[in-house]
Amino acid sequence: MNFLLDTAHVDSIKRCCEFFPVAGVTTNPTIISKENTDFKSLIYTIRDIIGFDRMLHIQTTSTEAKDIVKEAVELDKLVGRKNFFIKIPITAEGLKAAKECKEAGIGVTMTAIFTQTQALIASNAGADYVAPYINRLDNIVSDGVHVVSEIAEVFRMNNVNTKILAASFKNVEQIHKVALTGADSVTINPDIFDMLIYHPLTYYAIDDFDKDWETVYGDKKILDLIK
Numbered sequence: 450m451n452f453l454l455d456t457a458h459v460d461s462i463k464r465c466c467e468f469f470p471v472a473g474v475t476t477n478p479t480i481i482s483k484e485n486t487d488f489k490s491l492i493y494t495i496r497d498i499i500g501f502d503r504m505l506h507i508q509t510t511s512t513e514a515k516d517i518v519k520e521a522v523e524l525d526k527l528v529g530r531k532n533f534f535i536k537i538p539i540t541a542e543g544l545k546a547a548k549e550c551k552e553a554g555i556g557v558t559m560t561a562i563f564t565q566t567q568a569l570i571a572s573n574a575g576a577d578y579v580a581p582y583i584n585r586l587d588n589i590v591s592d593g594v595h596v597v598s599e600i601a602e603v604f605r606m607n608n609v610n611t612k613i614l615a616a617s618f619k620n621v622e623q624i625h626k627v628a629l630t631g632a633d634s635v636t637i638n639p640d641i642f643d644m645l646i647y648h649p650l651t652y653y654a655i656d657d658f659d660k661d662w663e664t665v666y667g668d669k670k671i672l673d674l675i676k
């Protein structure tokens with residue numbers, strides 16, 4: 450399962466790409482608005498940081514199919530026509546736009562998915578990814594992981610090529626459970642990347658290794674001993 454960053458915060462993207470195996474970046478209008486900066490240079494900067502081997506998913510701000518397609522075509526040009534996906538919320542206009550974007554050779558992520566049937570219809574429209582929102586389902590006493598597991602099952606039963614890019618996470622447990630569904634990818638905020646690898650016993654173990662080494666070799670490191 451791949452891990453993407455759900456942020457447009459430049460410093461966080463730089464840090465996460467340096468330390469973590471980041472497969473790409475996803476944005477939506479809320480995430481972009483938080484940065485409150487020039488949109489075009491922000492997108493350029495993100496592409497510059499992540500390079501062309503990582504995915505970039507940018508959400509449309511239009512609602513009518515013809516305008517969504519125009520945005521997708523221009524964004525695709527702007528970010529280098531490689532590993533770009535236009536994120537389109539699932540509406541009737543969105544489905545029409547998804548089909549036309551695919552015909553134009555542009556990657557499509559159908560987003561704001563809350564049900565299994567929305568995901569199946571998005572796959573029929575040719576979407577490369579569907580983005581179900583886990584935490585927002587959990588927040589209304591629904592079960593986000595259950596929805597994702599049934600989307601995965603329905604896709605398997607129908608031999609669907611569309612992949613699941615699960616979004617909206619607040620904790621590691623949700624990510625762990627989504628991983629068990631066989632979802633292809635999750636997109637998470639930078640803080641959750643740190644939470645994914647945190648365990649106090651890891652730090653206790655590292656402390657013990659350091660103490661035991663120092664009792665014999667003092668402050669010398671391996672390179673001091675082998676060069």
Ligand code: G3P
Pocket residue numbers: 455475476477582584585616617618636
């Ligand atoms: O990409 C969709 C995702 O950003 C929604 O997450 O945390 O706003 O529910 P959240």
